[in-house]
Structure formats: structure tokens, C-alpha cells
Amino acid sequence: MAASAGPRALLAASSPHYVYMPGLPGAFHWLIYVALIVCLVVAAWLFNRRVRAAGVSPAELAHGLREIASKGPGEALAVVGAEVFGQRRVRRRPYAGLMHLLIFGSYGMLTLGTVLIAVQHDFTGRFFGVTFLNGNFYLVEKALLDTAALGLLAGVAMAAWRRLAIRPVTLGARPTVVVAYAALAVMAATGLLLEAMRELAYPVSWSHWTYAGHLVALAITPLVGRLNLGAYQATWVVHVIAAFTFMGGALATALDHVVLVPLNIALQSSRAPGELRLPFNLAELLESGGDLEGVSSGFANPSELDWKRRFMLASCVNCGRCEEVCPANAAGRPLSPRKLVQALKGDLLSPSDGAGDLFARGVLDTDTVWSCLSCGACARECPAFIDQPETIVEMRRHLVEEGNVDEAKALVLAQLERNQNPLGLPSYQRFARLAEAGVPTIEENPGAEYLYWVGCMSSYDQRAWGVAGAVISLLRLAGVDFAVLGESERCLGECQRKLGDEAGFQMRSMEIAETLRSHGVTKIVTHCPHCLVTLGRDYRSLGMEFEVVHHSELVQSLLAQGRLPTPKSWEGGKLTYHDPCNLGRLSGVFDAPRGLAASVAGESFVELERSREKSFCCGAGGSNYFYKVPAQESVSGLRLGQAQAAGASTVATACPFCLSMLEDAARTAPGGQGPRVADLAELLAEALGLEATAAP
Amino acid sequence: MDLAVVVSEAGADAGAGVTLARKVASRVEHLVIALPGGERGASPAADARYVVELGEAAAPEDLAAVVSAFAESHGAQLVLLAAQPIFREALPLLAVSLGAAAVTDATDLASGANGLVATRMLYGGSALAEVAIQRPRAVVSHDFGGVPADSTAEAEPVEPTAPSGVRKELSRRRLPSEASLKGARRIVSFGRGVRSKEDMAMITSLAKALDAELGCSRPIVEDMRWLGSDHQVGLTGTTVAPDLYLAVGISGQIQHLVGMRDSKVIVAVNNNPAAPIFEVADIGVVGDLYQVVPSLLEALGAAAG
Amino acid sequence: MRILVLAKHVPDTTEIRFSPTGELMVRQAPTKVNDYDRHALEEASRLRESGAEVVIASVGPPEAAKTMKEALAYGADRAVLAGGAWVADADPEAMAEVLAAIARRQGPFDLVLAGDVSEDGYNALVPGLLAAKLGTPYVRGATALGVGAASVKVTRLIGDVEEEVEVALPAVISVTRLLNSPRVISTMAVMKVPMSKVETVDLGELGLDPAAFAPGALSTRLSAVRPVQSKRGNEMLRGEPAEIAAELAAKLRGMGVL
Numbered sequence A: 001m002a003a004s005a006g007p008r009a010l011l012a013a014s015s016p017h018y019v020y021m022p023g024l025p026g027a028f029h030w031l032i033y034v035a036l037i038v039c040l041v042v043a044a045w046l047f048n049r050r051v052r053a054a055g056v057s058p059a060e061l062a063h064g065l066r067e068i069a070s071k072g073p074g075e076a077l078a079v080v081g082a083e084v085f086g087q088r089r090v091r092r093r094p095y096a097g098l099m100h101l102l103i104f105g106s107y108g109m110l111t112l113g114t115v116l117i118a119v120q121h122d123f124t125g126r127f128f129g130v131t132f133l134n135g136n137f138y139l140v141e142k143a144l145l146d147t148a149a150l151g152l153l154a155g156v157a158m159a160a161w162r163r164l165a166i167r168p169v170t171l172g173a174r175p176t177v178v179v180a181y182a183a184l185a186v187m188a189a190t191g192l193l194l195e196a197m198r199e200l201a202y203p204v205s206w207s208h209w210t211y212a213g214h215l216v217a218l219a220i221t222p223l224v225g226r227l228n229l230g231a232y233q234a235t236w237v238v239h240v241i242a243a244f245t246f247m248g249g250a251l252a253t254a255l256d257h258v259v260l261v262p263l264n265i266a267l268q269s270s271r272a273p274g275e276l277r278l279p280f281n282l283a284e285l286l287e288s289g290g291d292l293e294g295v296s297s298g299f300a301n302p303s304e305l306d307w308k309r310r311f312m313l314a315s316c317v318n319c320g321r322c323e324e325v326c327p328a329n330a331a332g333r334p335l336s337p338r339k340l341v342q343a344l345k346g347d348l349l350s351p352s353d354g355a356g357d358l359f360a361r362g363v364l365d366t367d368t369v370w371s372c373l374s375c376g377a378c379a380r381e382c383p384a385f386i387d388q389p390e391t392i393v394e395m396r397r398h399l400v401e402e403g404n405v406d407e408a409k410a411l412v413l414a415q416l417e418r419n420q421n422p423l424g425l426p427s428y429q430r431f432a433r434l435a436e437a438g439v440p441t442i443e444e445n446p447g448a449e450y451l452y453w454v455g456c457m458s459s460y461d462q463r464a465w466g467v468a469g470a471v472i473s474l475l476r477l478a479g480v481d482f483a484v485l486g487e488s489e490r491c492l493g494e495c496q497r498k499l500g501d502e503a504g505f506q507m508r509s510m511e512i513a514e515t516l517r518s519h520g521v522t523k524i525v526t527h528c529p530h531c532l533v534t535l536g537r538d539y540r541s542l543g544m545e546f547e548v549v550h551h552s553e554l555v556q557s558l559l560a561q562g563r564l565p566t567p568k569s570w571e572g573g574k575l576t577y578h579d580p581c582n583l584g585r586l587s588g589v590f591d592a593p594r595g596l597a598a599s600v601a602g603e604s605f606v607e608l609e610r611s612r613e614k615s616f617c618c619g620a621g622g623s624n625y626f627y628k629v630p631a632q633e634s635v636s637g638l639r640l641g642q643a644q645a646a647g648a649s650t651v652a653t654a655c656p657f658c659l660s661m662l663e664d665a666a667r668t669a670p671g672g673q674g675p676r677v678a679d680l681a682e683l684l685a686e687a688l689g690l691e692a693t694a695a696p
Numbered sequence B: 001m002d003l004a005v006v007v008s009e010a011g012a013d014a015g016a017g018v019t020l021a022r023k024v025a026s027r028v029e030h031l032v033i034a035l036p037g038g039e040r041g042a043s044p045a046a047d048a049r050y051v052v053e054l055g056e057a058a059a060p061e062d063l064a065a066v067v068s069a070f071a072e073s074h075g076a077q078l079v080l081l082a083a084q085p086i087f088r089e090a091l092p093l094l095a096v097s098l099g100a101a102a103v104t105d106a107t108d109l110a111s112g113a114n115g116l117v118a119t120r121m122l123y124g125g126s127a128l129a130e131v132a133i134q135r136p137r138a139v140v141s142h143d144f145g146g147v148p149a150d151s152t153a154e155a156e157p158v159e160p161t162a163p164s165g166v167r168k169e170l171s172r173r174r175l176p177s178e179a180s181l182k183g184a185r186r187i188v189s190f191g192r193g194v195r196s197k198e199d200m201a202m203i204t205s206l207a208k209a210l211d212a213e214l215g216c217s218r219p220i221v222e223d224m225r226w227l228g229s230d231h232q233v234g235l236t237g238t239t240v241a242p243d244l245y246l247a248v249g250i251s252g253q254i255q256h257l258v259g260m261r262d263s264k265v266i267v268a269v270n271n272n273p274a275a276p277i278f279e280v281a282d283i284g285v286v287g288d289l290y291q292v293v294p295s296l297l298e299a300l301g302a303a304a305g
Numbered sequence C: 001m002r003i004l005v006l007a008k009h010v011p012d013t014t015e016i017r018f019s020p021t022g023e024l025m026v027r028q029a030p031t032k033v034n035d036y037d038r039h040a041l042e043e044a045s046r047l048r049e050s051g052a053e054v055v056i057a058s059v060g061p062p063e064a065a066k067t068m069k070e071a072l073a074y075g076a077d078r079a080v081l082a083g084g085a086w087v088a089d090a091d092p093e094a095m096a097e098v099l100a101a102i103a104r105r106q107g108p109f110d111l112v113l114a115g116d117v118s119e120d121g122y123n124a125l126v127p128g129l130l131a132a133k134l135g136t137p138y139v140r141g142a143t144a145l146g147v148g149a150a151s152v153k154v155t156r157l158i159g160d161v162e163e164e165v166e167v168a169l170p171a172v173i174s175v176t177r178l179l180n181s182p183r184v185i186s187t188m189a190v191m192k193v194p195m196s197k198v199e200t201v202d203l204g205e206l207g208l209d210p211a212a213f214a215p216g217a218l219s220t221r222l223s224a225v226r227p228v229q230s231k232r233g234n235e236m237l238r239g240e241p242a243e244i245a246a247e248l249a250a251k252l253r254g255m256g257v258l
């Protein structure tokens, strides 16, 4: 076509524009389409096989996507855009992130370049005589495509280096992956070679724009004599075969994530961090008088998960990012979220023999699921949007339903039922301390603006009394109109839910919501982030709305409004702040506590390396406060060590559980007493010279 | 009331039983259950003394039959049993065969306007109840204190009834006493007040002297690793409720307290008078454990020797 | 094999207290299956897995029906709850009488299992009284059970002596907490038990004379309940180590804990 029709001079003289397949017989054009169709059919077949292996039917998948579309795909698209095209999470790792960006970005650009050609040649040009691959646009595009080809080569080189030389435990050089990477490399290399050959055979005046091809052209000029049309055409064929091999075959390799991951991200995009799905809504079930027989929560085997979650597990790329940030793993507990997901995925794709649940079959150990702190660090890192902590809670739910839990956990659940607190102390002692301090109950102060939710820790733990005391002193000083529930306050059931007793939790939530409503409560302040997420997010998902703020937010706004004075001096040395998981990563409250810390310590405030969204759990999350799991080190000790490494002499936190854990770690810190640990409210009250109400 | 029969095992002092029975009865007879050929001294404080020989593995049915026949023939209105395992098992059978009211673990007895009134604990020891007996006869158990008997007072033999053969003994063995905090009657527990592993010896001797199990706070298990986790008392350890809990060098954080606060008697040794452990202690010893523990060992040794 | 398990509805003792005016506040306390009975339920449920039929029997107020659901969740075929106004005053003897009537009417049973004691009254009487009324052997304190076709082997701990005895069936065995670790019963498991599995009966239906259960006709009656001074002594000893040690030893001896 072009090659046979147009003389060289013509090409050289005209302005920059795209020339369609010079030097190739016209039949090739159609061959590409045939190959494309074959390739798409193969890919579709592979995709179908892949998805079905996870027990998901393409129809379900399509349904799921339609559902997202009908609900308004904006959010899903934004998340997929940020994660897939923006590579938000993938980028967090330097080497793998760069490698991934090079391969993904370059491949995407090259594909786009090819699509543009097809669009111009077979659509806009053919039917409307419109061409756009002309002029400056065309030149820039060419330069970019050359860059992409180089990028792809670099990316594949990095991948090869990683798999062959760095060899992280999670990766091996499986032959299928090698083929896929080789196809990519061949495709990029032959692309440049073709460009060079074309330049030599059909020189154009803008060839320096295709700089990489131009360099190759310079390199192969000495061979030019021996170049003939046959070699050119053969290279072209190799190029096309490589491209289609990758496109058609990637799904048969570990690179199948290119399809699975974006789909999974779309499917999981609407979930809030740390949110647990409702396996049932007890209130509705009871109201409808429905049969409870088939109702269950949790899963005994991954095969019985709903398709979305099977698809989720199948999307794991075994990258190990979760494992890297997991505090349980760091402490040498028998838990790696990566291995856990991989074990479930493996069992899903090819179930192991044996009868019984996944624990009986040895897929996982029960200690593994009890080791999780529900801290959400892994889920935040996972580039495939896998929700490890939720998956773990669902296995706990199964264990609880089966009655297969040890005495320590059984005791916590029993004590919650009996004493309305996980510590097993009498419910009637809950309010004793605050009653003595004259804190008004909601009966005494009906219509109070805020209900102060004290929580179990500050009702019973002598150390945590100080936190409630400080909060109350601050609220009083600022003239906030508040009241407490008093003896009718009881555990909100955060630990119960994390232990897996979902029905018990929902039952409790209905009763508590009823108590709150009967007092007309709408606004709640709490100093416990566990209470915050439970009353705020969890109760909302059950249809019970309350406006809940953390004391750090309220106190910070009181400071900002001038209702609390700013303290003057700070002598506590370097102050750092530990982000409680439930407050930071899982509720998004980062700035208010920092504002508080800054107003207390001013310039002496230092950030921890793992702060904000990257915070490292204190060790109490996921109900781990109440039982032991085998471990090499204590999670709280590790966290305290990080604070010590930052040179902190005071560690501020904003959660009574973190306070208890870190203080305990400080008490037994190697080399004697560690840093002081205190709640932000305590530090502020102290700096303002306030007596903490009801302090021990 | 005319006659009460106090029943106890040979070798154990029944004085407390006789004293209690005397509060409500004008005549008190003592029936001793002895092993064939074994010790047989009875309480000198009783008005009359009897002894019956039963095999070591006698079924409660056999015991009940003997005592029932005795009480019946002597016309006793009250049978007061020592609160020991063999009597606990026989008590209900005895009550049914005598058509008597049954009361276990009475802490006191009194003659009320309408008859006998027993006092006993209710609801895990949080309440004391008065139980009015509405039958002409009562079978009651009471803790005689487990003091060894040094009496040689003679007792008149009573013929046992024919063995019922209801129960066949298959095996019987004395268990090597192994550390088990749960169910222990006495526990000596220590914490970080003990400075080194070597100093633990002092605590173990104290435990031995008191015939107590060894407990500890969490740091001893998790940070010092001096003891296994089966010794840890508290929230993430074992929950215990012994008769005596002696806490040495333990500060008494809530996580420890929830594991031992139901103990009957709590004694704390700590050199910090503000230690929270003192708030739950019946007796607090303010002092250096390195002085108090050796002195205590001496005081106990002196009494024993 | 047919097994009868006795399971009592009890208030949680950790939540019982006296009002400032000295009244016992039991009603507000949460209720549950007596902890010791859970071990009997667990054992029965394991025996049921190898084919036994398990019936639960209880004497309790109407609220006990909820507790029966909890007991049934361990795995039992049905529960019989005897109730009526008389329950409030029933003493162990009266309860045993009613349970004996259930055992006879719904029997014969090969084995009756129960907890050694109930947490509220701590009488440790009902299983023994029941055995005496039924005329069957009674063994208390089981730490292990071997149930055969015609007899049961019971291991138990008396002080530091472990003995194993064998009695013929039918028999009444009461068990300790060392017997097994009862499974956890989740809220959902309790909710799933249909109320239809709980049969409620009154004295008439059991062929018993209500007059015999009038408060004045019972063998014992609670005439008064008063609080135990539960506050700790908080007695502080200070001074010369030797002196306080001697004082401490004397005090402990006086308290009867040495």
C-alpha cells in the first residue's frame, strides 16, 4: 500500500503525519484483526476459566458491575482511577512501585497508540476522511511512544532482576510469567527495531522525534545493505505475535491481576476502612419473624463465601505489602495476612482433602485468626483491595458459632452478657467513681447538649479513670453542657463484635440505641475510639444514627473557639503522638489530636515514623486486650520502642486501650522505666493546672 | 431439742461440731466413722461417744444407712455432719431416709420460736440466709475446721449395716501434687517486687511453708520469663479464688485484680503504701518483701516446729 | 440410652447486691444456666452425638424458658420446665421431688447428670436427694465419666486422691468443672432453638399435690437474708518485719486459712 504507492521523496517532503503500515502487504491489515479476535476469544476463555476456578460465574460478575453502574459509578470510577491509573497504593513501594508503573504505564500508552492508529485508519479516516495523527500532536505522540517502549524494557528488566536476583519470598520465576515478560520485552524491542528499519527504508524528515527508533537506526545502519523487505516483514510478524501472545495469554499467568485487580477494586470501592459487612440484620430478621435456621455469620470454608468475596480472595497478587506492615507479623505472632489470604485463595482454587472446616483441614490455625488486631494496616496497603481483617473476623464468627473458642475468649463473652463489661466487674460499680465526683446523669440533666460516653475502660480501670477525669474537667472549664448515662451505660460490644459474636453484638446495639433514644440523645462525645467507631460507624450501618465526636475533636474546637485557654509552657521534653487505629486509620481523625498535642507541647512535638495512616497498633485491637496468643515479642513493646527511638520522653495517645498497653510496655521497658504515657486530655488538663475529676 | 448426733471422721477434731450442736441440743452424742483397725478417738466434749468402722471406699449409701439407723435408734432430732467429701455425698441420702430437712454448710445454728434455724451463705457469699427447719428432724453439715484430733477418749463400737455393694471401687491413687492454680486453696503470688530469678527461691519456700500454689503477675511470665504462663493470675492468665491469696511485690493493676479479687482472704506485701493492691487486701503489710518474707517464713516455721 | 440433665436457671451472683436500704436485689441481676450444669450439658451433648436421647429438666420461674433455650443449644432433644407460683419458695427438697416426678413420668432414664452445686444457693443437695428419691446410686464430683451399657465409671478427686468407682445404671451423677470445657454458646445459637422444644408443666400435670408445696409445708424456708460485710478489711500492718510477720501469721491462723 503506502510503500508501494508513495515514492520516498514524497514522504520526506510532506509535513509530519502517520503512514499506515509501510512496506507491508495489505492482507496483514486484516490478519491483525483476525489475530485480535482470536486473541480476545482466548483471553475471554482464560478469564472465564480463571474466574470460574474461584467459583465465580461471569454472569455474577457482570451483575455486580451493573449494580455499581446503576448506583452511580462515580465513586467506583474515582477509586479505580486513582488506584489503577494513579497507582496510589502500588507507588508506595519504591522498587516494585516504579517497576509496576513502568510496565503498566508504558504498556498502556503503547496500547493506546495502537488503538489510535486503528481508529484513524479504519474509522475516522475510512468513513469521514478525518485524520488526527498529524503535525505536532503526532510528533509528540511518537516521542511518547518511544519513551514508553524504553520504559517497558526497563520495567521488564526490573521485573526480571527482582524475580531472578532479589527473589522476594513471595515471588518465583514461574515459566508462565517468564513467557509473559519475554513477550512484553520482545514486543517493545521489535517495535523499536521496526521503527528503525522503517526509518532506513522510508526516511522522513521528523525521524529524530522517534528518538529511540532513530538511535536503533543509527546502530543498524551498517547492516542496511543486508536489510530486505523479508527481514522487515518477519520482524513485524514477531512483533505482532509477541503483542498478541501477551494480550491473549497474560490471564494464564500470574499477571492475571491486570484484569482481576481493577475489577475487584471496583467491586470493593464503596467500603469504609474497617467496616464489617452485616451477615444479617437481626432487628429486621426478628421483626419479620423470619426463620433463623439457615442464618449464619462467618464462613467455615472459603468455598461458601459469596462470589464477591471469592473474587476478592482470588485477586491477591501475593505481593506481601500487607505482611510488611502487619504488627502481628512483626511481633512474631503466627499471622501473616499474605499467607492467610494465599492459604484461603489456594484452598478456594484447589480445595485440600479432608472433612470439616478450614481449621479442621489444616488450611489455617485458629491462633492465626486470633492474632489479628483488626488494625487495618494491611487493608490500607493492599493494592488489590482485599479486606484481610474483615475476612479474619468472619472466620472468628464461624468459630464462635461452632462454640470452638477457648476459655479466655469464652469468658470475655460471658462477662459481657453478665456484667455488661468485658472485664467481668459488677455492672453496678460502673458509675460509682463518677457518681462520687458529682458528674450529672442524663436523668439529672435531661436535654444536655452532649452525652459523654465514658466506656468500660474509664469506668473500671483505675488508670483510665484519669482520662475521664481530665475530659470532665475540660468540659466543665469550657462550660460544655453534658451528662453521662451512669449505671445504664454498658459495653457497646466492640470487643464482642471483633471476637465474632455478631448476633450478640447486634442484640446489644438495639438495646443500647433504645436507651439512648429514650433519653433523646443525638450528640455524643467519647474519649474511646473503640466506642467512637462502634457508636458512629457500626451503629449507623445497622440503621441507628448518632452524631459522635471524639474528645480530641471537641476539645480542639473548644481551644479554637477560645472556650479553653491555651496552655503556656511545657516541660515534658519531646512529645510524640501515637495514632490509635480506630481513631486514625479507621475514622480519619488525624489533625485534631495533633492540634491538641501542638497546643500542649508546641515545638517539642515530634512525629513518629509510622504515624497517621501508617500507624502501628498498640496491640489491644481486635479484642486482643483480653487474651493471649503465642508471640515472640509484644506488639506494645515494639510500638513503645518506636517512640523511644524517636527520642520521646512523653507518648501521648487518645485511646484508653492504647494508654493501658503502652504504659504497660513502658513499665517493663528494657533498661528501666520507659517514657511517660498519657492521654492528650490528661496532658492538656495538667498543663492548664486542672485537677482531674475522679482521678485516683 | 433433746438429742443431736455429731458425725465426723476419726482423726479429725469434732470439737467445733460438738460446740455448735450444744447451742441447740441438751444432749450431744458423737459418732466417729473409722477405718477398720484405724484411729478411733472421739470428742471428749460429747455426752456419749460411738465408733463405727467402714471401709475406705464405703459408698455414701452405706454411710447413710449406718448413720440413719443410729439416729433413728437413738431418737436424734439433729444430725450434724462434718463438711467433708464423704459426708457431703451421704447427706442427701441420709436426709431422705430419715425424712429430715437437709441443710449444707451451715455457719451457725439457733433454736428459733418455731424450731431450729440454720445460717448459711447464699449467692457466692454475698448474702447470709437464715433457714428455718420445718421438719422434726434435720441433717446439717458444718465446717469443723479440719483440725487434727489429739483425743484418745474411748468410744463405744456400733455395728455397721451390711454393705450395700452399690459401688465398686476400680482404682484409687494419690496424685502427685502439681501446680494448679485453679481450685487451689492457698496461693502465694509474686510480682516485679522480686528483683531476680534467684530471689524466687524465697517465694517458693514461702509457698511450700504455707502448702500453697505459686502464682505471679504477668511481667514474671512475659517479660522475665521466670515462670510458665500457667502461673499467671489475671485478665490474660488464670482467674482464681483461693481461701488465701498472698500477693508479694505485686502492685495490683486492674488486670491482675480481676483474676484474684474473689479470694476469701487477700494479704498484700508491698513497700509502697499507695500500691493499689492494698485497696483489695484484707491485710496489708507495708514493708520490704526482702525482710518480710524471711520473717514470715520464720514465724510460720516456729509455729509448725 | 436416655439421659436426663438437670439444668438450673440462676441469677448471676456477681451482679447480686444489696440496695442502700439493705434489700437483696436479685431481680435486676442477669440470669443464666448454672455454670456447673453447663458441664453436665456438654457431657450429655457429647453422648448424644453417639446416639443417646437427652432431655433437660428444670424447676424455675417462667423466665427460665429462655435459659432452657440456652441449655438446649448445647445439643439436647427437649427440655421440661416445671413451674408455678410455688417455685419462688421451693427448697432443694421440693425441687428434687418435682424433678423425681419428671424423671418418672418421662422416664425411664438410664443416667441423670447434673452439676455438683448451683451457684445461687450452693446447697449441693438436689442431685443426691433426687437419687435417694429415685432409689438409684449417686456419685458426686465427677471429673471423668465412662458411660457403659449397664454401668457408669466415674473418676473423681477427693483432696489429692483420685479414685475411680463404678455404679450400675440407672444412676445419678453430679459433675465438677474439671469434667470438660463446655462449648461457647453464641447468641445466635440460642436464638435458633425453637421455643417448641421447651415443655412447661405444673404440679398437677406431674401428679403432685400443690398443698405439699405451700411454703409452710416445705422442709425448710428462708426466713431472712442479710448482706455479708463484703468490704475488705484493709488492715495495714507496719513496723518491725519480725513483729508484723508474727502478727500476720497469728491473724491468718485466726481466720482459719492456714
Ligand SMILES: Cc1cc2nc3c(=O)[nH]c(=O)nc-3n(C[C@H](O)[C@H](O)[C@H](O)COP(=O)(O)OP(=O)(O)OC[C@H]3O[C@@H](n4cnc5c(N)ncnc54)[C@H](O)[C@@H]3O)c2cc1C
Pocket: A624, A625, A626, A660, A661, A664, A667, B190, B191, B192, B193, B194, B216, B217, B218, B219, B220, B232, B233, B234, B235, B236, B237, B238, B248, B249, B250, B251, B252, B253, B254, B255, B256, B259, B269, B270, B271, B272, B275, B287, B288, B289, B290
Ligand atoms: C491487656 C493487658 C492484659 C494484662 N493481663 C495481665 C494479667 O493477666 N495478669 C497480670 O498480673 N498482669 C496483667 N497485665 C499487666 C498489668 O497491667 C501490670 O503491668 C502487672 O500486673 C504488673 O505486675 P507487677 O505488679 O508484678 O509489677 P509492678 O506494677 O511493677 O509492681 C511491682 C510492685 O512491687 C513493689 N515492690 C518493689 N520492690 C519491693 C520490695 N522490695 N518489697 C515489697 N514490694 C516491692 C512495688 O511497690 C510495686 O507495687 C496486663 C496488662 C495489659 C495491658
Ligand code: SF4
Pocket: A322, A325, A326, A327, A328, A329, A335, A336, A337, A371, A372, A373, A374, A375, A376, A377, A378, A379, A388, A389
Ligand atoms: S488487621 Fe492488622 S494485625 Fe490484622 S492482619 Fe491486618 S495488619 Fe495484621
Ligand code: SF4
Pocket: A315, A316, A317, A318, A319, A320, A321, A322, A323, A337, A338, A341, A378, A381, A382, A383, A384, A385, A386, A388
Ligand atoms: S492480600 Fe493484598 S497486600 Fe497482601 S499479598 Fe495479597 S495482594 Fe498483596
